[in-house]
Structure formats: C-alpha cells, structure tokens
Amino acid sequence: MEISRAENRIYSDKELDRIEGQVIEELRQSSQEAIPDPDKWLDEEIEKNIFLTTVDAIINWGQRSSLWTAICFPACCAFEFIAANGPRFDLSRFGMEILRASPRQADLMITAGTLTWKMAPNVRRIYNQMAEPKWVIAMGACAISGGIFASSYSVVPGYNRVIPVDVYVPGCPPRPEALIYGIQMLQQKIAKKSLARKG
C-alpha cells in the first residue's frame, strides 16, 4: 500500500481559510444585535383541557429530568462545568448523566467559555444540528456579554448574538452551585412548556 505524496495534502489550505474567513465576516456583519430570548410564550394564557395537561405533564417531566448537554467548551467555564459534572457536585443527580460529544443526542447546550468570531459559525452550526426541543444556558460573564474580554477585537459580546439563549448564569466562572441553580430554573421553564402553544 504505497501512497507517497511529497506534501500529503489534497486540499489547498489557503483556499479553505479564505472560505472560512468569508463565512466569519458575513456572520460578523449579520449579527450586530442580539437575538431575542425565546420566552414570549411564558406569559401567554392558553385554554387547557384535562387530556392535554396530563400529556404535557408527562412529556415535560420526561424532558426536564434527562437533559443531555452538547459539548461547547471553549474556555475556563469548561472546567467549572466539568467540576459540576464531577464527583462532588454531581450533575447526574439531575439526569444530566453524560456529556454528549455530538449534537444529535443532546438537547441542552451549555456554552461554557468565551465566544470569538472565529468560533461563532461553528457554535451556530452545532446549535442548528441539535434535535428540536433544545435549550441553551449561557454560562459565565463571557457568554452573557463578552465579560472581561468584551473590549477585545475578536470576542463576540454575548452568545445571544449567535444563538437564542434561555437561561443566563452570571459569574466568572460561575460556581457549580450557581450552574445547578441555572439548570433548575431551566427545568422550571420546561415545566411550563405545552403542546397547545406553537413554540
């Protein structure tokens, strides 16, 4: 089996970089203002019949008690999140047993770390590839507003420029208890979800 190529490369890396550069520039131009948070439906009142409420209750209980997280671990908050998953703070008490490496098997994205413009298209692509009932927790000051690096030339001021965020957990990095409190608030939000609403 002899494959001998001097450069062993079958792509022109300059070309690939140029295309990626364009994608990043377009995203940077197009996401100047924040995406509104998806919680308008929280305060709408809808009529409920007995059948719908029991189905809602079962489905919401099922979904909120086994939130699997997609990995989106750029920076320091990643290690507070791993510590939260670790033996001491043990997120698996909430059914968040496994960190799923692929977005297909995940329904919650915890964005643990600073988002830079070069990383933004990838995060949005991961979010789009997650299955439908999906939520986002923006963990840490960098995720909420760019945090300590907000004045930098290559940092996105907050994940809500790129993906809709459900729960914001402040802190730099937030303590695992703060993250668990954020997850509990997300669970309360899921509990209010209903099939009657479009959303």
Add this chain to the structure above:
Amino acid sequence: MTVALSGKEIARQLEEKFPGSTVQTDESSALVQDKSLLQTADFLKNSPELGLNYLNFVTAVDYFDYFEVVYRISSLEHNHWFTLKTRVYDREDPVLPSVVGIWKGADFQEREIYDLMGIKFENHPNMKRIFLWDGFPGHPLRKDYL
C-alpha cells in the same frame, strides 16, 4: 543561575566575523542589521562555546517609527542566554528573513507576529495568519490599530 552573555563580548565576536553587522549593543543584547540577521543567528547557534541552540521566544514591539523584533536565545548545556534584536523601518510592508531554518521553534511565533503585527517573514514554510481569520482587516497589535 542562568548567566547573561555580555553584549559587548558578543558584539566584538560578531564584528570580527561579519563586519558592520551590529548596530548597537546593550549589556546583554545586540542589535543587528536585518540583512545580516541570518548569518549572526547561524553563527550564534553553531559556534561551539556559545551553542545558543534553544530559542526561548520571538516577539515584535511597535515603536511607531520602527518595529523591533526580539529573539531571546539560550543554551541549555552552558546555561547562558542572549537577546538578539533587529529593526524594520518600513511600516507598509515590513519584511524580515525567517529564522525557522535555524530554530524550528520560531514557526508558530513568526506566524503570530505576522498575524498580530504585520511583519512578513521570507521563506517561512507556512506564512499565513495563525489566530485571526483570513478576512480580518489590519493587524491588531499595532499601536495605530483602533
């Protein structure tokens, strides 16, 4: 204790070898012409009693009317270090010879200098941006970058 090689001593040796290469010396650094950078670097690395074959770091500093590129080299056996500096005066298209042939460790660091400061390095194997994306306007670490 890591000993700092004296700038004068090294400058004297360099003057012998390559007359007119050193412009100015400090107590532990020498400023050389960018034309004779490769010769001096090669000499410093391969001379037996100096043996400066370990490149600590390469960085560039923007002094408004010139860029100063600092090579901090040291030798692990003799446990001494030295700083080699060059200056580039042209601000639109600053170019320097690349030292990747002499110290392989300069590969990523020179790309970083090109990416953030804008100094191009000739016959560097992979001269393109390392941190920022391709279409990024300008070089952020320059003093006149807003």
Add this chain to the structure above:
Amino acid sequence: MLIHYGYIGLFLIAAVLFTLLMVVIPVILRFVGVVPSHPNAIKNANFECGMETIGRTWVQFNFHYYFYALVFLALDVLVIFLYPWAVSLRQLGVSSLIAVAVLIGIIFVGYLYAWKKQVLEWK
C-alpha cells in the same frame, strides 16, 4: 400437541408487534404533533466537529477492513448455533456434542488460515 405450537405462534406475534411498535411510535407522535420536527439543510448535513466536510468524503477505503468483517462474521455465526445448544445441553445428550465439535472444528480451520495469512495484522 398442537397447543405447543400455539404458544410459539403467540410469542412470534408478540415479538413482531413489539418491534413494529418501536419503529412506528416516533412516526405516530410526529404525526400527532407531540414530537416537533423542523428538518432543515444544516440539520441534515453531517456533523464534523462544527465544520463543513472538506473534499470528497465518499472515498475508497482500505481493503483491510473487509477482512475484519469477514472473520467476525464467521465467528458470529458460530455463536448463534452455540447459544440454543448450550441452553438445552442436558436434554440433547452426547450426540449434539459431537455435532457442535465438528462445527467448531470447521470454523477453527478457517480462523487458523486467517491467522497464518496474518490478515488481521495492521502494518
């Protein structure tokens, strides 16, 4: 005597129904609207660490993997026969032991051949 086959028939029906149900439930739930389904182009694209794939991905793979599959298949078929035999060994008696020994012998000759030809070695 016939009644015994009745039980097997019932068991067969239950098995088929159960598997079909597992396949059909998501389709029903999606039809009823419980399971949200918003397919779009990016979601259907394959996941490669958050990036688009580079170049052609339908490439001709190394032939070596085929040998692994072949050897696995041979041993796996052997296991299918061993399970029912092992469960009811006491009733079947010694004659079945000889039959299974012959079966294992044949498979073992094939495995030995593959071993000698160093098919599973990876350069």
Add this chain to the structure above:
Amino acid sequence: MALRTEPFVLNMGPVHPSTHGVFRMRATLDGEVVLDIEPVFGYLHRGVEKLAEQRTYTGFIPLTDRMDYLASMSNNLGYCLAVEKLAGVKIPERGEYLRVIMAELQRLASHLVAVGAFLNDCGAYFTPFLYMFREREKIVDLFEMVSGQRLTYNYMRIGGVSQDIPEEFLPAMDKFLATMPGFIDEIDRLLKENEILLARAKGVGVLSSENAIACGVSGPVLRSTGIKWDIRKADPYSIYDRFDFEIPTGEAGDCYDRYRVRVEEMRQSLHILNQARKDIPEGPVRADVSHLVRPPAGEVYGRIEAPKGELGFYLVSDNSIAPYRCHVRPPSLINLTPLREMVRGWKVQDLIIIFGSIDITMGEVDR
C-alpha cells in the same frame, strides 16, 4: 499487491471531546493512518496582549488568570515576578513562602487534570478523570479558602500576595499533604505496569531530544526526552534555591515517559510543599507597592517553570502606569511545534494520545 486507497481530510475540529478545548487539526488520513495534520489555532484568541496595553500593571493580573486557566496561580506568579524584576521590588519572606506553596499546589492540580485527560484519551472514558477531580477538589478548596475563587484566583499582587492565609489553611493543608501521597501511590500502582497503558503509550509519539531543543519545547515534554532542564533549578526564581527536590526525566521521550514525568513531578511538588510548610515564617505578606506602580522605562523577561513549561513575560515599560508591550511566552503553543512530525504515520487513536500527552490549555495557546 498495490491497493488503491484515497486519502481524505478529516476535521478534528474545534468542537471535539478530546482536543482539550477548541483546537483544530485538519488531518489528512488514509484509512486510519495519519498522513499529515495541519493545526489551526485562534478559536479562543481573545487578544490578551492588546488588552494588556489598556490596563494598569495591577489591572492585568485578572487577565493572566484566564490565560492558562488550569494554572492561574502560576500565571500570576510569572507575571508578578517579571514586574517586580522590572520595578526592583523586594518581597517579604512570608509572601515568598506563600507564593511557593500556591505555585506548587497549582502544579499538582494542573498535573492531575493533565494525567486524567491523558488517561481519558487512552480510552478509560471519564473514570480516571473523576478520580483526579475528586483530589483536585481538595486543592481547589484550599485555594478557595485563600482567595475566595475556585478557578481564577487573582491572589498574587506585585510585591507579594493580596492577603494572608486564614488560620484554618495550614491544618487543612496538612491533612491534604497527609492523604495525597497515598493517592499518587495508588495511581502509580494501578498504572505503572498496566499493560493496556504500556501497549497504548509506550513508544508512541517519540520526540528526540535534538528535535525538542530545536523546537524550543519546555516543561515535562522536554524533560521526558531525557534533558534535565527545570527553571526552578537552572535559574532559580523567588526562593526555590532553598528547597531540595529532584528533576524527574524520561528516557525515550514517548507518551508513557511524559505521563511518568508528570506523576513523578507531583511527588516532587509534595516534597517541596512539606519543606515550605515546615519553615514558613511570620510577618507581612506584601511589600507596600502602590497599585499604580510605575516601573522605570526598560524591558525585562521574567520566566517561571509553569506546569506546562517555561512561562515567560517579556515586558517593555515606558515609565507609565500601563505596560507598553507585554508578550507572553506560551509554553503550550511552542510545545505544539513538533506535533506534526510526532504524529505522522501513526493511527488516529495514537494521534489523540500524542496530542493529549503534550497537555495544552487553549487559553494559553491562543491567548
């Protein structure tokens, strides 16, 4: 027989469970054999060096925490030493001892995560990681007692440390120093002759010592090739010349040696901590240096032995309250220079181990 197979390109992209952050490799693979990789950086480039020019000398310390977020104390120590060298500040004895204690505890915590991640890449999915995190939580408790934060401590100041340790710190550290050697021996007994780890890591990703020196590699990766070079011994900073400890080195420079060097270094750190614990003096912890310190114009290069390697700060000051230029020597980025040669010809799973054994933190690589 000539087999016609086509190489294809695989993105070991920014979102990958075992790239220790957002590192990306464009790997050209032929089946499973790696023909060539092209590392792509910059997914966590936050422009720390540009931000340094807009902050005062003391204001930059929180940013150093977030560069190598697994070794924040070492970053603080490296930066503060460089500024003190420039400004010529004398640190009181107790401050020096506290700094050494915090730096060595941080080396332990960083090596625990490094060894855990390496075993995680070897295939032991997450079990060793959780054991290492259980021990790391004890160290993080000590740091929380001292600085109030779990990960980014901002504990050291120019001229010493920000505040003295509470009185329950030393007893807690004694308890930790009593139990930790037992844990390290337990790991060692389990993994030293573990044939799975030997089969996976011995002789994989060999880095020769000449190549290591040529690439400017430092830290455990350099020592694993057999070169006895540790800045705490070769160029002792703060009070490291008062402690005696050995420098563990490997022989072949492969993944197994890098793992061995890190485990031995954990033992040496415990040895230093015991000595520092015994003769820590009383007294002030911080020289009275104003928060808006103005070092004289000039330049300095201060370096320390961080857990990842030689972490250096090249500071140019023009006698103003903000540094004119602050370049950080990133040991993780420079340790990645020989990755391309080390990986060629190995299979994909070996690529993951070789990359994991170099132990980088993306905050420091991309700065």
